[in-house]
Each structure stands twice: as C-alpha cells, then as structure tokens.
Amino acid sequence: MTDRAPLTRALLSVSDKDGLVELARALAARGVELLSTGGSARLLRDAGLEVRDVADLTGFPEMMDGRVKTLHPKVHGGLLALRDDPGHVAAMEQHGIAPIDLLVVNLYPFEATVAAGADYDTAIENIDIGGPAMIRAAAKNHGHVAVVTDVEDYDALLAELDANDGQTTYAFRRRLAQTAYARTAAYDTAVSTWMASAIGEAAPRRRSFAGTLAQTLRYGENPHQQAAFYTDGSDAPGLANAEQLQGKELSYNNINDTDAAFALVSEFADAAPACVIVKHANPCGVATGGSLAEAYGRAFDCDRTSAFGGIVALNRPLDAATARAITEIFTEVVIAPGASDEARAIFAAKKNLRLLLTAGLADPTTAATAFTQVSGGFLVQDRDTGRLAPDALKVVSERAPSERELADLRFAWTVAKHVKSNAIVYCKDGATVGVGAGQMSRVDSTRIAARKAADMAEALGLAAPPTQGSVVASDAFFPFADGLITAAEAGATAIIQPGGSMRDDEVIAAADARGLAMVFTGMRHFRH
Missing domain, CATH: 3.40.140.20 (AICAR transformylase, duplication domain)
Structure with a gap:
C-alpha cells in the first residue's frame, strides 16, 4: 500500500453513461490510457477519444451475448496485483499483465428493469456478473487502485487528481472502496429480494436491506443520538421524493411524523378535501370538509393543544385560504400534492415552516415490506394495507x-x-x-x-x-x-x-x- 498511487491506466465500463465522455476526456488530458468495453468504448471513440478495447487486452472477444468479456486474468490481475509485492510484480511481467489503476464501473440496471415490470428471463439477463467481480477486486486492492461506482463521484475524482499531481491518496481510495462494497451489497440485495418474491419465498433463509443516503441528520430522536435518512430507490409519491420549497432541514422526528401524516392522508385520495394533523407520529386531528380550509379547521378543533408544533398533511394542493389558517399557529411541516403561487407566497413569510410538495398521494394498497430492529435481529412483515x-x-x-x-x-x-x-x-x-x-x-x-x-x-x-x-x-x-x-x-x-x-x-x-x-x-x- 502506498499513500499516493499514480494513475496511468483506467478501465471504464458503465451502463449509465452520463458524464462518461467528460470524465474520459479529463483523464486522457492527464495522460491516462483508457480501456473500455462494448457501448462505452463506442461512445468514447465517437467523441474522438483514443480507447483500447478490453478484448484487445485479453486476446478474447466478447462472447455469449456479452456475458463473458472482463472475466480474465489480464483484467483481474491488473486490478488485484500488489504493486509493492515482488512476487506479484514478477507474475505480472511473466504473463504480460499491465496494472489498472482506476476502475470506473456502474452496473446493469437491474433495479430499474424490475421496476419496469420485466419478466423473469429479462430480469435474469440484467444481473451483472463481470461488473461486481471487477468492483470487488478493485475495492479489495484499494491500497493501489481507485474504484468509482457512482456518477456523483466523477467530480470528486478529478478534484483529487488535481490536488495530488495526478495521483490518488489512500484515504480517498478507501472511501471509494467502502462505497463500492456498499453498492455491490445493495445490488445483490435487490437481486435476492426480487428472486425471493419471484419464486414465492415469503421468508427466505437470508435477507438483507439496502438504501442510499439522502440526508445526514443533525441528530436522531434525541440530541445524543446520531442519525441519517436513507431512501430505497422507489419513485412513488411520498416524503423521500418530495420537493422541499422552504424551511429548515428536516429532523429525524420531522421525517418520521411527516411520513405518518402523509400515509394517513393518502387513505383519502378519492374523498372530499381532507386534512391530517400529526403529533409524535399519532394523528391528533383528521377531517374532511367542503374545502381544504374547512377540513383543516375541523381537524384543528379536534385537539388544538396538540396541533401546536405539529405536522399537517393535505390531500389536495395547498390553497391560499388554508395557508393563511395554518400560519396562525406554529406548524413544523406541511406536506401536500402541490401548492398555489399565492399559498407559497403566504408561507414564504414563515421562514422556519417547511413546505413539502409531492407528485401525488401514495397508494395505500401497494405491497411493501416493513421491518423493525430488535436485539440480535429484526422483525419483517408486510405493510398493513388492509382496507374494508x-x-x-x-x-x-x-x-x-x-x-x-x-x-x-x-x-x-x-x-x-x-x-x-x-x-x-x-x-x-x-x-x-x-x-x-x-x-x-x-x-x-x-x-x-x-x-x-x-x-x-x-x-x-x-x-x-x-x-x-x-x-x-x-x-x-x-x-x-x-x-x-x-x-x-x-x-x-x-x-x-x-x-x-x-x-x-x-x-x-x-x-x-x-x-x-x-x-x-x-x-x-x-x-x-
């Protein structure tokens, strides 16, 4: 392991090609040799960049409909070789293996394929094999190799190279390695979870969960607890995909309570205008009315004391009359499927009031998995979607x-x-x-x-x-x-x-x- 590792050769093979050309051009300008595969190589050549095919490196063409292209000693040897181990260096020289100092890989879009409703065989074909194998190899050898699995890390990589004369530091490579292993773990979680569902296995022997960091929180339920908010990749309307127009950053308790309010108000998607007021994850007022303002007033009158500092969820876009009523007391968060310009202007005068807008209401009948941690494990169950x-x-x-x-x-x-x-x-x-x-x-x-x-x-x-x-x-x-x-x-x-x-x-x-x-x-x- 060395603190600063030079970057002379990079292998780029991605499914999500956003930013790839710009990254490759920046690497080439720094004198980095580019290796690539399939569509990634074609895209880079079309952009006027000089790229060497992995097939040329290995001496084997892509085969079996692309299933086999990077599973080769000249690829994995280049990723796994310890540059400071004489035996490894000798093996590289003996077998003509060149070091690969940077791996840029993102995986076949398995999650998106399943979400789009693909059949079983199509989903199976979108399980990446070579990508995770390379990622794990490069991450294991982070003492010498940098591995990038997220498009979001491209700019950080280039900034790292600029700050260190074209080299990467050990601390940076170690952070990338952790991200890489988390990505392959989440990918395998998606595959195993989908397969359990596909074969009707309600309680598989082994089960895992994965998420993507959305927000580091100031603290958890109490100031002495650390906390963070992770999303599961769902694009369904709700808190994770809401747009926050104004107000302070959401806290742990804000997120928990707002989700509870949104879940309940979504039960009234087809009802008259409805309002839910939640305090400490429990509704303290719920009502329908001839208008949102009337519904809010009726919900508020159920328990005005508890409504102070509460969360308000609406089943219709926020209008001016309702906005004016809400601002008469201190309210932490309002979540609604839209808001009028006048309502937004009224809320703008309340700088600490968070306004969250969603693309619609949730479907309370959609199956989902809920889990609760207990000492030594966790409980898993279907979400309560029961309706009369x-x-x-x-x-x-x-x-x-x-x-x-x-x-x-x-x-x-x-x-x-x-x-x-x-x-x-x-x-x-x-x-x-x-x-x-x-x-x-x-x-x-x-x-x-x-x-x-x-x-x-x-x-x-x-x-x-x-x-x-x-x-x-x-x-x-x-x-x-x-x-x-x-x-x-x-x-x-x-x-x-x-x-x-x-x-x-x-x-x-x-x-x-x-x-x-x-x-x-x-x-x-x-x-x-």
Whole structure:
C-alpha cells in the first residue's frame, strides 16, 4: 500500500453513461490510457477519444451475448496485483499483465428493469456478473487502485487528481472502496429480494436491506443520538421524493411524523378535501370538509393543544385560504400534492415552516415490506394495507347503524388504522373529535379520548362535548365491556371494532342495553 498511487491506466465500463465522455476526456488530458468495453468504448471513440478495447487486452472477444468479456486474468490481475509485492510484480511481467489503476464501473440496471415490470428471463439477463467481480477486486486492492461506482463521484475524482499531481491518496481510495462494497451489497440485495418474491419465498433463509443516503441528520430522536435518512430507490409519491420549497432541514422526528401524516392522508385520495394533523407520529386531528380550509379547521378543533408544533398533511394542493389558517399557529411541516403561487407566497413569510410538495398521494394498497430492529435481529412483515371491503361489516347489535353513522364508522376505522395501539377514535360528521393512543389499557384510551374531547368543548365554548352523537373505532376488540360503556357514557351511538373476544357476547349485550349500533370488521389494525 502506498499513500499516493499514480494513475496511468483506467478501465471504464458503465451502463449509465452520463458524464462518461467528460470524465474520459479529463483523464486522457492527464495522460491516462483508457480501456473500455462494448457501448462505452463506442461512445468514447465517437467523441474522438483514443480507447483500447478490453478484448484487445485479453486476446478474447466478447462472447455469449456479452456475458463473458472482463472475466480474465489480464483484467483481474491488473486490478488485484500488489504493486509493492515482488512476487506479484514478477507474475505480472511473466504473463504480460499491465496494472489498472482506476476502475470506473456502474452496473446493469437491474433495479430499474424490475421496476419496469420485466419478466423473469429479462430480469435474469440484467444481473451483472463481470461488473461486481471487477468492483470487488478493485475495492479489495484499494491500497493501489481507485474504484468509482457512482456518477456523483466523477467530480470528486478529478478534484483529487488535481490536488495530488495526478495521483490518488489512500484515504480517498478507501472511501471509494467502502462505497463500492456498499453498492455491490445493495445490488445483490435487490437481486435476492426480487428472486425471493419471484419464486414465492415469503421468508427466505437470508435477507438483507439496502438504501442510499439522502440526508445526514443533525441528530436522531434525541440530541445524543446520531442519525441519517436513507431512501430505497422507489419513485412513488411520498416524503423521500418530495420537493422541499422552504424551511429548515428536516429532523429525524420531522421525517418520521411527516411520513405518518402523509400515509394517513393518502387513505383519502378519492374523498372530499381532507386534512391530517400529526403529533409524535399519532394523528391528533383528521377531517374532511367542503374545502381544504374547512377540513383543516375541523381537524384543528379536534385537539388544538396538540396541533401546536405539529405536522399537517393535505390531500389536495395547498390553497391560499388554508395557508393563511395554518400560519396562525406554529406548524413544523406541511406536506401536500402541490401548492398555489399565492399559498407559497403566504408561507414564504414563515421562514422556519417547511413546505413539502409531492407528485401525488401514495397508494395505500401497494405491497411493501416493513421491518423493525430488535436485539440480535429484526422483525419483517408486510405493510398493513388492509382496507374494508364494501360488504365487510357485520352488524352484531340489535340496532343497525344509520347511513350517517355508517359513513362515520368507516372514516373512524380508517383513522384508527394509523393510531398507535391501543387506539380509540371518536368521529362525527367526517371529523375526529377525540383520539386516544398508545395506552396499555383500551379503556384508558377510551377515557383519554373522551376527556380530550370534553376539554376542547370547554375551550371552544360548546354546549356539549362533540362526542355526543359520535361513533367510535377501536383498532382491536374490546376485551371487556368497560371500554364500550365508557364510550357510551361519552355520548357515542355506534361502535366499529374487529370482534373476536372471548367476551364478545358480553360486549354486544352492553351495546344493546344502551341502544348502540355495533359492527365487526373481522380485521385488526394493531400499530406499535
């Protein structure tokens, strides 16, 4: 290993050819000999650069539809040889192997091919073999060889050469090697994950996850924790692909809460204008309305105290009236599928308010994998995409819900899906009026939600708590009748819950005794 390694010969073989000609021209101007393959070589020649084919170097043509072209001792020997090892140097001289000091490779676009819906055989043909082999070889020998796998690193490479008289430093090569191994690991992860899905293997023996750094965060949930934000390459509408128009850099908690708000508001893609306000990953107000401004006002009135410093998500482009309403209190983040020029101008006066614009709403039915780290491993599951089918509800009480109650029950159930368990949600006329989240006892969640509704009634000067005439959603069954009785005492008239408790008969009897309508979904929505 040497601190500064000269750069006399480079092998360039890429699928993504952005910036390749400019890089090659800059290398050639520094006296670097260029080796290349296939389409990369043709592109460089067409640009007037002198390029030597790898086939000329190895003495073998590309064969088997390009499957075999770089798997040769004159390539891998040139990458792996230790320049300061006499035995390696002697072997190079004996077999006519010239050193390769720089490898520039990016891989067959396997991820993009799969994302485009390619069939099995096409996906298999887009698994790169020679590229990862060369990358790993060059990265292993980073004591002497520089390896570049990202177009984003081209400028850094040229700056490194300028700063070191056409050489690369060991520290720089080591950073490139780490990036290279992360890239091949992510590539293999993409292949293995796709193949597990393709063959129907729900729980493969070995599983890995990969991501690309999007942002280094100031800290994690708390200032003493380091954190970073990684994306998975998906182009779906959402936080990872949102455009931030203004405001400070997002924090760890901002990202977590904004994602929770966007996921919930996306459930209302086909509904009337809707607004979700989230605080600490739980919705503290959700509502629909005749306009976005009305929906925001109704969501805000569910829990004005918790809404302070919260996250607002909208299912329509932000308009001026809604923007003015939002800026009346301190709000951390607003995320919406667009914003009018007037709304943008209103927000511009609030420099610390982050405005994120997305290309649309997420599809809450799209399958995805969720994982949670635990001591010594991680849990993996499908994302909760469960939704109520039109005929899914089973009326179990003597009284069936009215049409108004039924609409509110469906609304409440959708919201409860996104509330931390134990979750209780009171709703009335398409708006939440009380939310109880994250309690160890379901009856405590029921009481907390009712108490918060009563507190808001007092603050707003209402004659009665808004839970009067409301409906209630419970994310899991009532294990005892006490939670249902508490909801009835708060004024609820209808209940939606999964059912399935050993005491369902007792709970149903309590509902009938109080004239409540109750429906079972047969589906649970625990969220931890």
